[in-house]
Amino acid sequence: MKDIKIITEHWGKIDPLKIEDYLGVGGYEALGKFISKMKPEEVVEEIKKSGLCGRGGAGFSTGNKLESVANNPKAEKYFICNLEESEPGTYKDRLIVDNNPHLLLEGIIISALSIGAKRAYIYINGNFEKQKEILERAIEQAKEKKYWGENILGSEYNLEIEIFSGAGAYICGEETALINSIKGNRGEPKYRPPYPTQAGLFGCPTAVNNAETISNIPWIILQGGKEYAKIGAKNSPGTKLFILSGAVKNPGVYEAPTGITVKELIEEYAGGIQKGKEFWFAQIGGACGKLFLEKELDAKLNFSVGTGRDLSVQMGSGSILVVDKSVNIHDLLISWTDFFRRESCGKCVPCREGTFRLWEIAKRFRDNKISDRDKEAVKDILWTLNNTTFCPLGKFSATAFQDAVEKLKIWK
Numbered sequence: 016m017k018d019i020k021i022i023t024e025h026w027g028k029i030d031p032l033k034i035e036d037y038l039g040v041g042g043y044e045a046l047g048k049f050i051s052k053m054k055p056e057e058v059v060e061e062i063k064k065s066g067l068c069g070r071g072g073a074g075f076s077t078g079n080k081l082e083s084v085a086n087n088p089k090a091e092k093y094f095i096c097n098l099e100e101s102e103p104g105t106y107k108d109r110l111i112v113d114n115n116p117h118l119l120l121e122g123i124i125i126s127a128l129s130i131g132a133k134r135a136y137i138y139i140n141g142n143f144e145k146q147k148e149i150l151e152r153a154i155e156q157a158k159e160k161k162y163w164g165e166n167i168l169g170s171e172y173n174l175e176i177e178i179f180s181g182a183g184a185y186i187c188g189e190e191t192a193l194i195n196s197i198k199g200n201r202g203e204p205k206y207r208p209p210y211p212t213q214a215g216l217f218g219c220p221t222a223v224n225n226a227e228t229i230s231n232i233p234w235i236i237l238q239g240g241k242e243y244a245k246i247g248a249k250n251s252p253g254t255k256l257f258i259l260s261g262a263v264k265n266p267g268v269y270e271a272p273t274g275i276t277v278k279e280l281i282e283e284y285a286g287g288i289q290k291g292k293e294f295w296f297a298q299i300g301g302a303c304g305k306l307f308l309e310k311e312l313d314a315k316l317n318f319s320v321g322t323g324r325d326l327s328v329q330m331g332s333g334s335i336l337v338v339d340k341s342v343n344i345h346d347l348l349i350s351w352t353d354f355f356r357r358e359s360c361g362k363c364v365p366c367r368e369g370t371f372r373l374w375e376i377a378k379r380f381r382d383n384k385i386s387d388r389d390k391e392a393v394k395d396i397l398w399t400l401n402n403t404t405f406c407p408l409g410k411f412s413a414t415a416f417q418d419a420v421e422k423l424k425i426w427k
């Protein structure tokens with residue numbers, strides 16, 4: 016199972032700018048199968064059977080999300096592909112576009128049609144100019160082949176696809192802020208419920224899915240949900256793109272089955288720790304990720320949402336930063352806190368103020384000017400960020416700092 020590749024199978028072997036190359040490796044066959052042999056509800060059922068869960072971080076069941084929108088009686092529905100990807104250390108979604116844009120596009124078309132959407136949006140980070148151009152070209156080529164537009168492949172299905180370029184704000188990856196952004200409002204999160212599946216874009220039922228999640232769908236339609244469910248961890252099956260960076264010999268993006276351990280990824284995929292460097296800890300899931308010490312590296316990477324999942328480590332977006340003992344913790348603390356201070360959308364006071372105060376304290380710590388009062392204040396700020404902020408970004412901003420205090424014992 017370790018060798019199975021769903022997303023990266025054709026990377027480097029086909030020209031991403033030529034639809035013929037994708038067609039040559041079985042591209043758009045899943046769409047053809049859907050149009051000629053399947054009903055939309057059968058597609059949703061197959062995705063449910065696969066056990067696919069969201070690769071954007073939260074791990075929510077993709078089948079359940081699509082079903083919830085499909086079953087909504089409202090006539091107007093939307094499908095949105097989330098290509099925001101501002102999480103530091105995470106660059107897997109844009110690599111999908113760089114290497115095989117039609118795989119993503121095919122997944123978008125199938126998903127949108129399966130829920131009865133007539134319009135799909137690709138919400139792309141405004142800084143991803145290259146990926147936007149690649150997608151524009153892929154979309155144009157797919158239209159010529161009648162894979163989207165009116166009467167797809169001669170059927171009754173119609174679908175419009177639009178790329179929407181955001182300004183490149185971390186919070187706009189959060190689905191309600193993303194929807195606000197498409198509507199032309201400030202990129203701020205909204206209170207849920209109602210969830211986007213009930214009342215999302217323009218008040219209509221909307222499925223928002225991550226680009227990696229969506230890229231699994233053509234495989235599931237061709238091979239069947241049952242086959243997909245056999246790969247990786249039982250309770251969050253499939254493969255996952257892991258992004259390894261820091262003190263490893265071969266940093267990069269690797270596709271591996273879920274349930275793999277952090278140690279296996281570092282040793283077997285990324286070539287181990289660089290010569291002369293000594294492992295200190297690994298941060299899993301980007302700037303908002305927890306810190307793991309050497310003794311914890313045998314934990315399996317999984318999704319933790321819902322009860323009953325064989326959770327070991329919440330893998331989030333799949334990024335793993337390997338930090339060695341030569342790294343200056345002051346630099347890291349400042350980098351984490353500065354990121355969240357900058358990216359806080361400012362809607363709620365605990366996050367707007369708390370992220371700023373943490374950054375100030377991190378700077379005093381670096382300058383050897385930290386007081387006992389600062390250390391006490393950190394406890395209060397972390398509690399406040401964890402318990403009172405409006406959206407998960409506030410909680411995210413506390414995670415690494417908290418682990419640095421508790422696990423790395425930075426001020427003892």
Ligand SMILES: Cc1cc2nc3c(=O)[nH]c(=O)nc-3n(C[C@H](O)[C@H](O)[C@H](O)COP(=O)(O)O)c2cc1C
Nearest residue numbers: 069070071097099100188189190224225228407408
């Ligand atoms: C602060 C914040 C940033 C997020 N950024 C992204 C992102 O860049 N890409 C993404 O797919 N999901 C991101 N999410 C998760 C989305 O809100 C949503 O759960 C996801 O797009 C759903 O797709 P999935 O079910 O396929 O994972 C973010 C969530 C939060 C709270």
Ligand code: SF4
Nearest residue numbers: 361362363366406409
């Ligand atoms: S927690 Fe931060 S990002 Fe979320 S709403 Fe409050 S200020 Fe905005």
